[in-house]
Structures are given as structure tokens and as C-alpha cells.
Amino acid sequence: MEAAAQPHPLQLFQDMDPGVRRFLDARFRSAADLATASDVEAEIRGHCAELEASIYDLYVRLQETAAAYSSCCEVAGSALRGVRGRLGALKASGSTGAGEEVEVRTEQMQFEQLPALASEVARVEMVREYAEMALKLDSLVGDIEDAVSSSVTGKLKSRVDNSEETHHVAIGYLKSIEDLLASVAVTRPQWTRLLSSVDHRVDRSLAILRPQAIVDHRSLLSSLGWPPSLAGSKFSSINSGKQAEIVNPLFVMRGDLKSKYSESFLALCNLQGLQKRRKARQLKGHCVGNQLRQPLWVIEELVNPISTAAQRHFSKWAEKPEFVFALAYKIIRDFVDSMDEILQPLVDKANLIGYSCREEWISGMVIALSTYLAKEIFPKQIEVLQESSSSSDSGSTAYQARVSWLSLVDLMISFDKRIQDLILSAGLLLTVKDDDSWQRISVLCVFCDRPDWLQVWAEIERQESLNKLRSAMDLEKNWSTGIRGTMLEYSDDYKAPVITSVVHHTLSLLIDRARPIPSITLRAEFISMSAAPIISEFLGYMLRRCQEAEGLTALADDNAVLKVSQSINAARYFESTLAEWCEDVFFLEMENLTVNGESGCIFQQEINHLKEFRVEWTDKISTVILRGFDARSRDYLKNKRQWLEKSDGPAVSRTFIESLDYMQEQLSKLQGGLNTVDFVTVWRGVASGVDQLLFAGIFTSGTKVSSDGVERLQGDLSVLFAIFSAWCLRPEGFFPRLSEGLRLLKIDEQQLREGAFKDKNWLREHGIRHLAAADTERIIKNRVYDA
Amino acid sequence: MDGVTQAVENLPRLNGSAQDALQLLKSLQFQLDLLAQQLPTFDEVQSGQATLKSWDEQYKKPLLSQTSDCVHCLSTFLIVTVGNHFLKIKGHIAPL
Numbered sequence: 001m002e003a004a005a006q007p008h009p010l011q012l013f014q015d016m017d018p019g020v021r022r023f024l025d026a027r028f029r030s031a032a033d034l035a036t037a038s039d040v041e042a043e044i045r046g047h048c049a050e051l052e053a054s055i056y057d058l059y060v061r062l063q064e065t066a067a068a069y070s071s072c073c074e075v076a077g078s079a080l081r082g083v084r085g086r087l088g089a090l091k092a093s094g095s096t097g098a099g100e101e102v103e104v105r106t107e108q109m110q111f112e113q114l115p116a117l118a119s120e121v122a123r124v125e126m127v128r129e130y131a132e133m134a135l136k137l138d139s140l141v142g143d144i145e146d147a148v149s150s151s152v153t154g155k156l157k158s159r160v161d162n163s164e165e166t167h168h169v170a171i172g173y174l175k176s177i178e179d180l181l182a183s184v185a186v187t188r189p190q191w192t193r194l195l196s197s198v199d200h201r202v203d204r205s206l207a208i209l210r211p212q213a214i215v216d217h218r219s220l221l222s223s224l225g226w227p228p229s230l231a232g233s234k235f236s237s238i239n240s241g242k243q244a245e246i247v248n249p250l251f252v253m254r255g256d257l258k259s260k261y262s263e264s265f266l267a268l269c270n271l272q273g274l275q276k277r278r279k280a281r282q283l284k285g286h287c288v289g290n291q292l293r294q295p296l297w298v299i300e301e302l303v304n305p306i307s308t309a310a311q312r313h314f315s316k317w318a319e320k321p322e323f324v325f326a327l328a329y330k331i332i333r334d335f336v337d338s339m340d341e342i343l344q345p346l347v348d349k350a351n352l353i354g355y356s357c358r359e360e361w362i363s364g365m366v367i368a369l370s371t372y373l374a375k376e377i378f379p380k381q382i383e384v385l386q387e388s389s390s391s392s393d394s395g396s397t398a399y400q401a402r403v404s405w406l407s408l409v410d411l412m413i414s415f416d417k418r419i420q421d422l423i424l425s426a427g428l429l430l431t432v433k434d435d436d437s438w439q440r441i442s443v444l445c446v447f448c449d450r451p452d453w454l455q456v457w458a459e460i461e462r463q464e465s466l467n468k469l470r471s472a473m474d475l476e477k478n479w480s481t482g483i484r485g486t487m488l489e490y491s492d493d494y495k496a497p498v499i500t501s502v503v504h505h506t507l508s509l510l511i512d513r514a515r516p517i518p519s520i521t522l523r524a525e526f527i528s529m530s531a532a533p534i535i536s537e538f539l540g541y542m543l544r545r546c547q548e549a550e551g552l553t554a555l556a557d558d559n560a561v562l563k564v565s566q567s568i569n570a571a572r573y574f575e576s577t578l579a580e581w582c583e584d585v586f587f588l589e590m591e592n593l594t595v596n597g598e599s600g601c602i603f604q605q606e607i608n609h610l611k612e613f614r615v616e617w618t619d620k621i622s623t624v625i626l627r628g629f630d631a632r633s634r635d636y637l638k639n640k641r642q643w644l645e646k647s648d649g650p651a652v653s654r655t656f657i658e659s660l661d662y663m664q665e666q667l668s669k670l671q672g673g674l675n676t677v678d679f680v681t682v683w684r685g686v687a688s689g690v691d692q693l694l695f696a697g698i699f700t701s702g703t704k705v706s707s708d709g710v711e712r713l714q715g716d717l718s719v720l721f722a723i724f725s726a727w728c729l730r731p732e733g734f735f736p737r738l739s740e741g742l743r744l745l746k747i748d749e750q751q752l753r754e755g756a757f758k759d760k761n762w763l764r765e766h767g768i769r770h771l772a773a774a775d776t777e778r779i780i781k782n783r784v785y786d787a
Numbered sequence: 788m789d790g791v792t793q794a795v796e797n798l799p800r801l802n803g804s805a806q807d808a809l810q811l812l813k814s815l816q817f818q819l820d821l822l823a824q825q826l827p828t829f830d831e832v833q834s835g836q837a838t839l840k841s842w843d844e845q846y847k848k849p850l851l852s853q854t855s856d857c858v859h860c861l862s863t864f865l866i867v868t869v870g871n872h873f874l875k876i877k878g879h880i881a882p883l
Contacts, residue, residue: 583809680821730825733832769829 054149065138072131079124083117133184134194140177141201147173148205151212167213167267170205174274177202182281199282210271217264217301224257225249227306230313230327250338262346268298269350276352296352296360298343303364306331311372321377321408325415328369332362333422340426358426362419363440370443373412378446378453381405385456402460409457413516416442438518448519458529461513465506465534472502473541479566494675496573497566503538504577507531515586524590524602535574535606539613542567546617555624558669564617565673571614572675578603578610618678622685625666629686630693632659637697643709644784652715663690664723671727683727687734690720695737699779706784710745717742736770741779743767749785816843 028034147170181198184191226249253261272294310327317323339357347355381404388398419441439445447454472478478499494500510531517523546567549560581587582601590602601607636655667686671679698713705713717738724731732739747766763769768776816839823835 580810583805677817680817728821728825730827733824733826767829 061142068134072127075127076124076131079120079127083120083124130191130194133180133188133191137177137180137194137198140173140180141198141205144170144173144177144202144205148208151209167209167216167264167271170209171267171270171274174202174206175270178274178277178281182277185281199278202278206271206275210275213264213267213271214297214301217268217298218305220257220261220264221301221305224253224261226302227309230306230309230331248335248338250335250342265298265343265346266350268301269296269347269352272297273350273352295364296347296355296357298347299339299357299360299364302335303361303368307365307368307372310368314372314376318376318380321411324369324372324377325411328365329415329418332365332419336361336422336426359423359441362423366419366441366443367445370446373443374446374450377408378450381408382453382456402464405457405460406464409513412443412446413513416444416516435519442516442518444517445519447517447522451522451525454517454522454526455529458526461510462530462533465510465530466537469503469506469534469538473499473538478502479563481566481569494573494576495569495673496675497570500570500573503534503574507534510534511581511586520589527590527602532603532606535578535603536609538574539571539606539609542570543613550620555620556628561621561624561666561669562673564621565670568614568617568621568678569673569675571610572678575607575610575614578607614678618681619685621670622682622689625663625682625686626689626693628666629659629663629690632662633693633697637694637701640701640703642712643698643703643705645708652719653712656716657719660719660723667723667727680727683724684734687724687731691735691737694720695741699737699741700775702778702782704782704784705745709784710742713745714742740768740771741775744771744776744779745783 028040151167151170177198181195185195228249276294310331313327314324336358339361343357347357381401384401385398385405388401423441439448447457479497481495481497511527513530514523514526517526546564549555549557549563553560555561555564579601582591582603587601587603591600633656636653636659639653639655642653663686667683670682674682717735720738721731721735724734728734743766763771763776771779819835819839823832823839826832826835
């Protein structure tokens, strides 16, 4: 029995195909494998079904190709037959030679047919070129699809050794067809249907190839030991400051694994480069800018698993965000050198221009961290803030919530600073710090997607700053003038109160907080919401302070004037400081972002308000002094007989001296209290007011003036001018009406002609320019000359 | 790259110099406005005020290249016009 059964199986084995034999040997290594016979059968049936489907697809494609080819052949044949027919007709007509008339007609007919013939030949050539290109592209696409299909088949056979080779074969075909498509797009832009149909088929192949390449890459990374264990980054280790080492698989991979990883790496890089070229060709003519830029796929494959592993540690530190940032920074720093040393040469080998592995690694990790913050950390912070603001017991809880928020932002800012140092330490210079490149390496890009969180932050900063500022503003000693250092040339001494340095410091801190925000728009918004309201609040405080002084004493009291002076000095100081800040590039780049199209810098509105405040209260001070001068000058102006009396008394009127003393005293005090520029404004305003007041009271009120009166008036005015000579060299220039009125009165009677005062030239010769004709006539008529 | 680096590093210094020049220009404009009113003759007063108005218009143009020209011309005007009239007077004008 045994001898009879044994030859039969041996004979069967000998007749088997070697491939089938190897297949069966792989499946049935021992008797225990017989239990999986049904699975093997199912696998075999699946393979058969797939093969049959593939054969059917190939058959359909062959039919379509044959039909297309046949159609092209028919078209070409038809065209060629047409050409042959026309050539025959041409030859026949040429050989007829029926006479001169017929010859002329024949030549004309030949001439007329040449353009049509040339056009026909060109069309045939075009059709031939199109057919050739279509066939060539179809062949290449077929190669690609075969390569992709064989890649899938190889995957099913678990032949990992050949997967990279298969990828490279497919990528080679893809590059060839891309070169061809690029040339067609340039030389034959009208063949859009051909291009789009080929692109469609290539896209389907890529849709299969890319995920497969990525899957292969990931499995290879797993075999390398990526992501590395983060167990060394434990709580105690970070807390104690010990530098626990994380093993870097990229540094320790050797031999066969290293070469496999390099091949897989290059395959993905080549795929990405190809994708980039295709996108550039397809979007040619459209201004897409940086939209073509994608993160490096190979670095993404390193970032994603390690960030996923890190988030398990992040979750344990929900209440300790500083550990989250510490671990993230440690991961970035520990592996960043391997990016430069091991991976960058591979990227350069793949000719991926514009990619730095260091930047890509840092950017990927930073984006992963910011994504985690946006999903896990910030929503909790917002929830706590809202609960604390809505609850009745909002004192301590709300404060803790705001402190927690500010601490989180501090951690983010310091993290970004360290990240930028890490980039700069490698010699990468951030020469062009545009928003896009900056947002890729900044965790503060969280605010770019959630501007409402930026508003929360700005509001918290504003509130914290205001709380500190109010206590400082309420201290009376802060409103005294601070001690100034060495005065620079042409720098104004604003005599600003001490409070201005406190406000200045507060504003500077807020602006420094805005600097790390990686978006011009958001920086402008943050400053508008946090710093600008501080200025408005301070201005409002000063306004209330001045109004209180005005309400109590109508600014007649020295203390009241002092308070107003201090506020004017502060307004002048900030007006100048803000204008100077806005000359800086940091603020200049925000000027183009005004939504309403308003011109000016980001603080333009605040600067205008400060100016309005300063002008208003400077004018009030001038008015108060004028009012006091007017009250004290009433008796002097009412005494009209003095201008006709003989000068037997003192040279200057006593009542006028009292008025002048008052004005001089007030202005001298102001000179000590006001800044230089605003003080000049005040005394010029007072001078202008006095000029009008005395001119109206003396010259245009019907007062008769004799020669002795003119002398007395000249004496009085000289004293007035002497007071103002303390602040200028020629005071007459600021009293045009009084000066010219006096000059008119001093004109000798013989020089006056009938109606001469109506002659503009005559008046101009005598230096009269600011007086109206009616006033001039009245003054001359009121002049009393000695009989 | 080295040229670009130097250019980037020089930007803050250039911006600072421009700001200093603008500050000087504002100070000179203020002094001109105050001194022009004190010139002896009416024509000179008008001339000074016309110059002040002209430079005020120039100042509104955002061209930094105008700054040095403004400062130079304004300084020259102040020295020639105002100095001629107050050269013999021992007054309060600080050296420009």
C-alpha cells in the first residue's frame, strides 16, 4: 500500500510549475499549516478574480486603443488619398497643354490651389503629430499604470525588498511623462483636452502610489524604532533639570536599514518634487504665490508620530503648561541636528529646492504644538475665564484666571524666542520676515486662526495695565515735574510730570507684547485694543482733572493753572512720543492695513485727541489771563480824558501798570510750568488778545487823542512791549494793530492830505497794513492837533 | 547674501538718522515761525512765512530724500535771513 501511494504524489510534483511549487511551499511548511487550507484557497480565488478583472481591463483598453488607432489610420489614409487625388488631377491638367489660353488658366488654377494644398498638408502634419503624441503619452501612462499595478501586486506578495525599486520605476515614468507634458503645454497650448485627460489618468495613479509609498515609509520608520520612547522625559526628570537623553533612531540606524530608509526617503522626496512640478504647470498663469508650498512629506512623517506620542505626556500636564513647552522644546532640540546631518543631504540629492530640513522639522513640531494648544489648552482657559466673569464671586477666581492666561502667553512668547534662537544658531538668517514664513515657526499663530482669543488677550492686558496705572495716577506726587537728565541738542524739554514715564513704560510693555505676534494685522489689532485705550484712559483722566480745576476756581487759582499746565505738558509729551514711534518700521507697516482707508499711523486718532486737548486748554489759559487783564484794564480804558490832558503826571498810567504787572506775573509763572512750545503759544495768544483789546478800547472807541496823549500812549505801549521782550526780540511784531495805530497817530499833520488815508499806496509807505480803511479814517479824524 | 545682511543691519541706523533729521526739521520750523514774526519789515515777515509754508508742504510728502534738503535749506535760510538782522543784537538766540 505504501509503495503504491508514494509514486503518485511524486509524479504530481514533477508536473507542477515551479512558481506554484514555491507558492505552496511558502504556505504549507508543516502539518499544522494544513488547517489554513481554506484561507489559502480563498486567497488563490481572490488572486484569480483580480487577474481576470485585470485581463478584462486590458482587453477593453486594447479594444479602445485599436479603435483609436484605426480611426487615426483612416483619417490619415483619407487625407493622403485626397492629396494623391489632387496631385493626380494636377498632373493631368499639366500634361494637357491645350494652348496658351488654357495654359494661363491652368497656371492660375495651380496658383490658387497652392494655399489650400499647403493648409491641407499642414493639417495632415498636425494630425500626425497629435496622433504620435497621443500614442506616446498613452504608452507612458500605460507604463505608469503597469508599474503601479505591479507595485500593488508586489505589496500583496509582501516583497518589501522590491517596493522601493517599484516606486522608483513608477516615479521614473512619471517624470518622463511630466517632461513631455511640460513641453506640450509650452509648444501646443491648444491641446488642452489631451493634457487634461492624461493628467486625469496620472492623478489616479498618483492617488494609489503616494499613500502606498507613505505606508511603506511608515512601516520602515516603525522598524527603525521611530518614534523613540519619551519615557526618559518624565516629570521628575524635567522638574529636577536633568537632561534625560532620548535615543535618536536616525543616528543609530546602520547598514541595510539605512539604505532602505534612504531609498524610501528619496522616493517620497521625488514624489513631492514631481507633485510640485505638476501643480506649477497646471496653475501656470494664476497668481498663487506661496500656496504651492507644502510641508516636506518626509518630515511630516517624522513629526506626526512623535507629536502623537508627546501628546500623551501633554495630557498628564494639563495644569502645568510649562512642562508641555519644555518637552516640546526638548524634542525639537534633540532631533534638530540629525535633520541637518542625515536628512538634508538626501533632500539635496532629490533636488527639492527651497527646503531646509531644520526649518521643516521645527515648523512641523511648532504647528503640532500650536494645534494641541488650540484644541486642548485654550478652550479650557476660555471656559475658566467665562465662568469666573459670570459667577458672582468674581474677585479671586477671575484674577487667577487672568493670571493663568497671561502665564500661558508668557510661556508661548518665551518658547517662540527659543525657537528663533535655535534657527538662527544654524546660520539661517530670517532676512525676509513675512507673515507666512513667520507663522510656520511660531506657536502664537494660534491667534491667527482665532482672532477672538487675541481680543481676550488684549483685553486682559489692557485691564491689568489700567489697574496698575490708576493707582499711579491717583498719587498727587506723580504729577510733579520729574528731574530731567542731560538735554540733547534740539530735543524739547516737555517738563512732563512723573506720571508720563509710568504711562510710557506701560505702553512700551504692551507694544513689546505685540512684537512676537506673527501677523501684521493681528499686531495692529492687539495694539489698538490694548495700548490705544490706555492713552484714551489717561487723556480722559487728565481731562477730568482739568475740568475739576476749572469748575472750582475758573482757573483763577495758581494751583488750578498748575494742574492744567501739567496736563498740557503730558499731552505734548505723548503727542510727540507717539508720533516718533509711528516713524518706526514696526508701526509704518501697519499703516497700510487701515480698513476704513484712513490715512495716518495706528495712533493717529489718539494723537489727534491729544492735540485737541492741548490746543483747547492752552487756549483756556490764554483766555483766563486775558480776562484778568481786561478786568484790571477797565478803569484805564474808561478814562478817555487822559489822552487830551497835558502830561504833568507820571510818564506811564498807574492803572495800566497794575494790569501789566498781573499779566507779567501770570506769564512768568506759566513759563516755569509749561513746556517751551506751548508756552510760546500761550504768550502769543495773550499778545494777540491784548492787541485787539487795547486797539478796540483806545483807537476805535471815538477817543480824542492830542499830541501829549500820543506821547503817553507811546510810553504805555513801550512798557507793554518791554514785558514781552523777555520772550522775543522784537515784540512789536506780535502787536500789529497797536504798533500801526501808534505810527498813524505820530504822522505829522502836514503830511496828511485830504483823503490820503484812503490811498493804499500812501498807507503802505507809512507801514500801515493791518488796519482796515474805516479804522484808519476814524483814527485820523480823532487826532487832535495843537492849534 | 553679505550685501543683503549689511543692508538689513543698516536699516535701524538709517531709520534712526531719519527720525533725528525730522526732529531737527520740526524744531527749525518752530523757530522760523517765531522769528519770522519779529523781522523788521513786512516784506521780510511775509517772505519768512512763505518759506515756512513751503517747507510745511514739503514735510507732508513721505519722501525721506527730502529731509536732508529741507534741513539744509531751512538752516541756510535761518542763518542768512534771521542772522543778518539780529547779528548785532545780544539776544536770547542759542547757536543753531
